[in-house]
Amino acid sequence: MSKLYNVAVVGATGAVGNEMVKILEEREFPVRNLKLLASERSLGKYIEFKGENIPVEVLSENSFKGVEIGLFSAGGSVSQKYAPIAASDGCVVIDNTSAFRMEPDIPLVVPEVNPEEIAHYKNRGIIANPNCSTIQMVVVLKPIYDAVGIVRVVVSTYQAVSGTGKKAIEELAEQTRALLTFGEIKPKVYPHQIAFNCLPHIDVFLENGYTREEMKMVNETKKIMKDPNIAVSATTVRVPVFYGHSESVNVETKKKITAAEVRALLEKAPGVCVVDNPAQNEYPLAIYAAGRDETFVGRIREDLSIERGINMWIVADNVRKGAALNAVQIAEILIQKYL
Numbered sequence: 001m002s003k004l005y006n007v008a009v010v011g012a013t014g015a016v017g018n019e020m021v022k023i024l025e026e027r028e029f030p031v032r033n034l035k036l037l038a039s040e041r042s043l044g045k046y047i048e049f050k051g052e053n054i055p056v057e058v059l060s061e062n063s064f065k066g067v068e069i070g071l072f073s074a075g076g077s078v079s080q081k082y083a084p085i086a087a088s089d090g091c092v093v094i095d096n097t098s099a100f101r102m103e104p105d106i107p108l109v110v111p112e113v114n115p116e117e118i119a120h121y122k123n124r125g126i127i128a129n130p131n132c133s134t135i136q137m138v139v140v141l142k143p144i145y146d147a148v149g150i151v152r153v154v155v156s157t158y159q160a161v162s163g164t165g166k167k168a169i170e171e172l173a174e175q176t177r178a179l180l181t182f183g184e185i186k187p188k189v190y191p192h193q194i195a196f197n198c199l200p201h202i203d204v205f206l207e208n209g210y211t212r213e214e215m216k217m218v219n220e221t222k223k224i225m226k227d228p229n230i231a232v233s234a235t236t237v238r239v240p241v242f243y244g245h246s247e248s249v250n251v252e253t254k255k256k257i258t259a260a261e262v263r264a265l266l267e268k269a270p271g272v273c274v275v276d277n278p279a280q281n282e283y284p285l286a287i288y289a290a291g292r293d294e295t296f297v298g299r300i301r302e303d304l305s306i307e308r309g310i311n312m313w314i315v316a317d318n319v320r321k322g323a324a325l326n327a328v329q330i331a332e333i334l335i336q337k338y339l
């Protein structure tokens, strides 16, 4: 029988943590023992895994003894504190927060793009899972980069509320219900009404006028693609969609490539599904990407405003490929090759 692993999910009651548990089961990850960790607020809760109700435990410094793989998605401050503790107990941490992503000795991995980086988990016992919007973009950029090089990327995102977590999902549902029944709303999670609105504001504003989410896309793309010279300009927008981030992406390539050539490249690309049949009104849509593993790309066309440009519309389930699935894929490679 193949080896089994003790796995912990930190933030198991959250939007991403819950999906991690589901994906471990769906993909038959070889789990010996699954530990579900959250805050004291979740004490008394159970989460089902392989037909068994597993009690949620309160995260503590002693949670990681005997745990071999820890999937963390309980926020940056929890990871800052507990990921090094877990790593010192011999647990390899796959961290979904932004806490360690830009640290030079921590690998930042998208399995379709830079799986070889997983080998560097040994540096600190931590592997970082990139930002959701970055993951789906680089999965599509990588084959184009390898074929013709990339000079510059301009991206505008249309991001679902599930990226903010469970409370934001509830806020969109509650505001929608209230507004359709002439009720009052009081924004809590977001600074403004999110129902029937678009907020050009994700994460905090920085001194340079960009938001931290936008700068994550800029910096993480360069790190994952191992090319600090790719110029990236991002505008990130929260939209009233529950699941599935959409992105308008304009790529300036080094060498000329046609839309047909890009389509052919992407049809062979791992993890990518081309949906590009405008004559039949077929293009990627968040409602169809939700619950799916692939990153969908369509509206592939040449940019008429520059000499070597390609425009695309990229959509993926932000909670799955953008977070939980990407983390479990990293864990799969980790156990196949390194543990």
Ligand code: A2P
Residues within 6 Å of the ligand: 010, 011, 012, 013, 014, 015, 016, 017, 037, 038, 039, 040, 041, 042, 059, 073, 074, 075, 078, 164, 165, 166, 167
């Ligand atoms: P809890 O449900 O007990 O608050 P989301 O991103 O959907 O809001 O989920 C965040 C996840 O992180 C939840 O599982 C939440 O647990 C967990 N979490 C948040 N803060 C802490 C903390 N200080 N210690 C442990 N888990 C935490």
